[in-house]
Amino acid sequence: MVEENKENPESLSRRKFIRNTGYTVGGLAIGGVIGSILPLGTAKKHKEEKAANFNQALMYFTPEQFRVVDAATERIFPKDDHGPGAKELGVAFFIDHQLAGEWGFNGREYMQAPFFQGEKVQGYQGRLKRRDIFDIAIREIQNHSKDVYKKDFTALKGEEQDAILRDFEENKVNITTISPSGFFQMLRSVTLEGAYSDPLYGGNKNMDGWKMKNYPGSQMAYANIIDKKFKKVKPQSLQNHMNH
Template sequence: MDEQERPKTTDDQAKGMSRRQFLVTSGYAVGGAVLGGVLGYLLPKRQEAAPPAAPAAEGNDYGQALMFFTQEQFSIAQAATERIFPTDENGPGAKELGVAYYLDHQLASEWGFNARDYMQGPFFVGEKVQGYQGRLKRRDIFQIGLREMQNYSQSQYGKAFVNLTEEEQDAVLTAFQNDEVPVTTISASGFFSMLRSGTLEGVYSDPLYGGNKNMAGWAMRNYPGSQMSYTQIMDKDFTKVPPRSLKDHVAHS
């Protein structure tokens, strides 16, 4: 019988399924290797239920998908950054600008692993002008800080941080800023400083990195973004240039 006409046996079907499963598994493995193990938990394990899916991307913006935070951590970060950079008459706040996604993506990257920092001991208490001197990576600091924000909110108000009023959330953030929260593993004020800096970065960074959605952060500052050149308007009167993202240049290259 011709090979093409031979009916498929149970062994053939099993081989097909094994190959399909291999392709799926190897695809996850490659992603995990590239991201330093961020996606490692997606690898299927025997007798275990599949992990919960990350929140769906808003609209068609697939850059707004979680890579590091749990859903709870993301919700706390989103609420906290909104209080640091709230919506007002000048324009959108951190939540609408996608700042929590920016933080999530940065913590999943080399920045979150302190890949370019010297992280070997011995560790001493450094001066403020020396910057961070600890053994914990930024991703560890954020995980601890967000958990302590939740614990402090529960102890002071009996509610999760995201369920507090805006005034109560401000009080929690102020307590961290002033080192009034008894945290032993990290500096409460150091975590707040990192959170605040990350918030401003997410507001004004290129949208390619997850924040500054629709370049609205730049629009509030009349900032032109990533323009390749200004030669076409250098000899003209003042010209207001619409902002451009790095991905705009990729799309038109």
């Protein structure tokens, strides 16, 4: 009997990240959207483009899953007169990275049976990991979009995408494996986290989420301005401190 090759899922995620960020063409590393989403043959056409942010490479999502989440988060946190939306902030990359790590594995939570229907204040009380919930939900978003509009979710108009997401929020989608509204609330929460988290984790690109809120980010100290009246300071990421 041949023994199955059971490898740690976290090792597989790490290997996928290294693979996605490690493509090199003509001496230039192809990362970000080019290296992780486009096929290798297509990436060769972009050999002159350098990845500005290697943190924007897929670690968990397939390209199709990424596009669905990218579109859905933009409807939850859209671009407007105040600043960029989720797409420009890289929120889908933040979610991808979170699912590849402990958050996606529910690594710090008790996940053993028996499972009971919990109260709303207790949060999620099931056996599925967050990455499993996202896998199912993304597939069901596509299925629901095709049932209602005969198109993929990413091909829908903005108001049509809103209607699909609203059906999930209001539990109007017939899914037995997960709670549609539970997934929507999870997606909404992690979208906001991605918009305002430290850029080190993949979202809040260029600290634009913080800039919209005049949030100073990860300042080392305020000793030089503590005795002054309100002063607007340039936001700092953890990456800035690591590079010094």
